[in-house]
Amino acid sequence: MTFFEDGFKKNGLIWLRYIYYALVGCLIGAIVGLAETIFCLVLNGIFKIRVGLEMPLLLLMPFAGLLIVYIFVHYGGKSKEGMNLVFKVDQGKYSTITYLLVPCMAISTWLTHLVGGSVGREGVAVQIGATLSYRIGEKLPFSIPKSMLLETGIAAGFSGLFGTPIAAAFFGLEVLVSGAIRYEGLCSALTGSFMAAYISGLFGIHATQFVLPHVSITFFLMLRVIVLGIVCAFIGMFFSKSLQFMRNNLAKLWPNPYQRIFIMGILCAVLLATLYHGRYCGLGVNLIQAAMTGKTIYPWDWILKLVMTVLVLASGFQGGEVMPLFTIGTCLGYWIGTLLGIPPMFAAALGYAALFAAGTNTLLAPIAIGMEIFGTQYFMPFFIVCAIAFLLNKNHSIYVLQRNLRI
Template identity: 25%
Template sequence: MRERLIQKLEQINKWRMQKISNRNFLIVCAFLVGIVGGLAAALLKGMTHFIAALLQDDIEWHFKYSLYLIFPLVGIFLSVLYVRKFMPGKKMEHGITPIIYAISRKSSRISPKNIYSQIITAAITVGSGGSSGLEAPIAFSGSAIGSNIGRLFGLSYKEVTMLLACGAAAGISGAFNSPIAGMIFAIEILLTEFSIPAFIPLLISSALAAVISRILYSEPLFHTAATDWEVKSIFFYILLAGLVGLYSVYFSKISNVVKNWFANIKNPYNKVWFSGISLGIMIFLFPALYGEGYITIQQMLDGHFNAIVKNSLFAEYRELAWVVVCYTVLTLFAKSFASLFTINGGGNGGVFGPSLVMGGLIGFAFAFGVNQTGFIQLNVPNFVMAGMAGALAGIMHAPLTSIFLIAEITGGYTLMVPLMLVSSISYLINRGVMKHSIYTKVLAESGDLISYEDKDRTVLSMMKLRYVLETNFVVLRPTETPLDRQSDIIHSKRNIFPIVDEKGKLVGIIYSERLFSILLGEEDGRDKTFAVLAQKPNDIILENEHMDVVMSKMNKEDVWILPVVNGDDHYLGFISKSSVFNKYRSLLIRQGQYLE
C-alpha cells in the first residue's frame, strides 16, 4: 500500500514538474502550508484550553492550591513519558533554535514527527499549568509542515527553506491571529537575508493561517482599547525601555545558568521531579505563573490592577498599592525561573509567550508604581503593552516582530511610536551585552549559525567534513620499506602517503618527492622502514571539527593538505584545500539562490 502511494505521488510530481514551474508551484504549496498551519494552531489552542478547563472548572477554590502543586508535575511527566515511549532514541526539541539549526546544518529538513508531537506535548505541558508559551511549539510544528511538504514534492533547498519559513509564519499568525507579525517573524528570525519575492509566499501562508484559526478558534488573545500616548510621558517610556532591556539581559544570562543546572541531572525523571515540584511551589506562592500567564496580563489591560494579588496568599493586602507593586516584581522574577524550569525539566514550550508576560509585568509595575508617587499619572495599560514589545524585542532580538505583534493583538496601532521606541532601545541594550539572541547563542558557540555578516564563515559552517574527505591514497605500513612498495608508489596519482599501523592508527606521512629521491638513490633509505622514514604532519584534523577550524589550521601552517583522524587517532583520509574550495563554490551558488 505504501509503495503504491509513493509511486502515485511520484507520477503526480512528474506531471506537476512538466506543467507547473517551481516558482508557481511554490505559491500553491504556500496556500497548503497556510491552511494546514492554521488548523494546527487552532488545534493546539483548543487542546490546551480544553485541558486547562478540564483541570480547573468545577473545582472548589480551597482545593486548587493543593492541586496547583500536582498539575504541572503531572504535565511535565506526561510530556517526558510521551517522548520516551513514542519517540524512541530521541529527545524532544523545543523552541526556535532547532528550526534555525535545521536551516543552517540540516538542509531545512525537520522530522515529520514534530508536526504532531509539538502540539501534543505543548498542550499537555501548558494546559496542565506549565509556565511556558505555545508560540514556539506551533512555529516548530508549522515549520515541520512546510519542510515536509517541500520535501514531499522534491523541491530544492531554497524552496524547502521558504516553505519552512511559511510554516513558522503560519504558526505564529494562527496562534496570535496576527498575519503581519507572523510574516515579519519568519523574515526577522529565520530568513535573515531575503528578497522582495519572498514576501508573497509568506503573506499567503500567514494570512490563510489567521483566517483558518479565527474560523475554528475565534477568541482573541487580548481585549483592549488602546488610547493615544501623551508627549509628556515619552521620558517614562524611555525609562521603561532601559528597565526592560536590562531585564532581557538578565533573562538571557539566567537561561544559560538554569540550562546548565538541568544538564547536570542525567536521569530525565529526576528532572521531572525537580522541575515539577519547584514549579508547583512557585505557582502556589504566585498563582499568575500557572500556564501561559495571559489571563493576568488581560486583567491588567482591563484595569483590574490588584488582580495579580487577589487569588494569592496575600489577597487581604490587595488594596495596598505598594504591596501590589512588590508582589508583581516578585512574580516577574519567579516567572523567569518558572518558564525555564518548565522547558528544561522536560515540558514542551518556548520563551516567546513568557517574554510577553514578563514584559507586561515590568510595564505594569513601572507605570503603577510611578502613579503612586503622585508626580504624574501614566496610562498603565499602554505601558503594559510597551513592556511586552520591549521584552520580546530584547530577548528574541526581533524588534520589528515585537512592534507589529503587540500592535495587532492589542489593536494598539495608536501606540506605534512608544512601541518603536521601547522595542528599539531594549533591543540595543540586549544586543550591546549579548551579541546573540537566546535562540542563536548556542548555535553561534558551536559554529552552526548562518551569519550573513560573515559570508565565508557562513558557507564554511554549512559544509560537512565527510563530504570533502578524500580516501583514495596508498596506505603504507610502518614495517614496510620503499622497495617493498616501489610499484604502488610509482603508480600512485597522489603526492602524499599516510603511514598507518595494523590497528589503523596514523603513524605519520611521507611525500612522493622524498620517496622518489630514495628509490633513485639520491637519498639513503631504500631498506629503511616507513616507521623510521615517517614524518610528523604539520597538524591533524579531527573528524568532528568545523570547517572554519580546518581552514584556520591550513592557513596557520601554510599547507594544502592535512590528514583526518577520529578520536582514537585512527586514520580516515585527507582533506585538501582543493576539495574544500570546490565544495565552497557549490554551496556559495546554493546560498546565492537561497531567496532569489
C-alpha cells in the same frame, strides 16, 4: 530574440515565480492553520478541565514530567531538540525535520498545561508550522529554498495560534537570522500567515485585542518610553541568559532526565501552589487581562512569572517562551509605568511588545504585534520602545542557535 521579448521573458518568469510562492504559501497556511486549530482546541479544552481543579492537578506535575520524558526518550528521536532542530535544518546541519516532532511536542505541551506549568504555547505552534511546511516542500513539483519553507511555516504557525498575520510574517522572516531579512520569502510568508489566521479564525481562534486609553504623545513621554525600552532590553537579556544557565546547570546536577524532571516537578508544583495559589500557572493571560482592565498587578508579578517560567522550562517541561515574554513584559511595563509617570495600561502595552523584541532578538514582528493587538494610533512609541529593546539586548535570544548578522 528582441530586447522586448527578452525582457518580457525575464519579467514573466519573475512574476510566475512569486505567484508560485504565493500559492505554496496558501497551501502551507491552510494545512498549518488546520493543525494549529486542532492543537489550540485541545488546549482550550484542557483549560476548561482545569477550572476548579488547579491545585489538585499541580500534584500531578512530577508524574506528568516523567511521562513527557518517556515520550521523548522512546518515541521522540531528534524531535527532543525542539526549536533547535528547526534552526539546525536551516543551517544545513540536518537534512530534514522528523514528523515525530509534531505529536511529541503537542502532547507534551498539553500535559504541561494540564498540570499548570508556567509556559507558553507558541513553541510547539511554530515547530508544527516549520515541520509541516518543510515536509510539504519536499513533495512540491518545483523546488523552493528550504529557508523559505521554514520561514513560511513559522509564520503560519505563529499566525494560526495568535491571529496576528502581519507580526507572524515578519517573525518568520526575522527569527532564524537576526539582522538579515531574506525578503524573497515575504510573499509566501504573508500568504501563509494570512491563510493560517483565516483557517483558525473559522473555528473561533482570534487575537485578543485591547483598547488603550487616550495618551498625549509628548517629548517628555517619549523620554520615559526610551527608559522603559532600556529596562526591557536588559530584562529580556536576563530572561534568555537565565533560561540557558538553568538548563545547563540542571542537566549537570541531574544528568538523568527522569530524575531531573521529577525532582524539579515537585519543586515547581510547590512554588506554583504557594505563590498566590497558582497565579503564575499557565500562559499568564490572567495577568495580561488584569493589567489591561485595571485589576491588581503586584510590583513583583513580572519577576515571579519569569522565575517560574525559567524553572519549568529548564526542568524539561514543554511549551513556549514567547507568551511568557508577553506576560512578563506586560507586568514589568505596568510597574515601570507607575514609577515613571506613564499611564500604567499604556506602559503595559509597550512592555508587552518590547520584551518580545528583547527576548527574541527581533524588531519588526514586535512592532507589528503591538499595533495588531493594541491599535495603530500609537505606532511611534511602539516603534521607539521596540527599537531600543532590540538594539540594547546585546544580541541575546531565547533561541540559542539563532544566527546573528548584527554588528
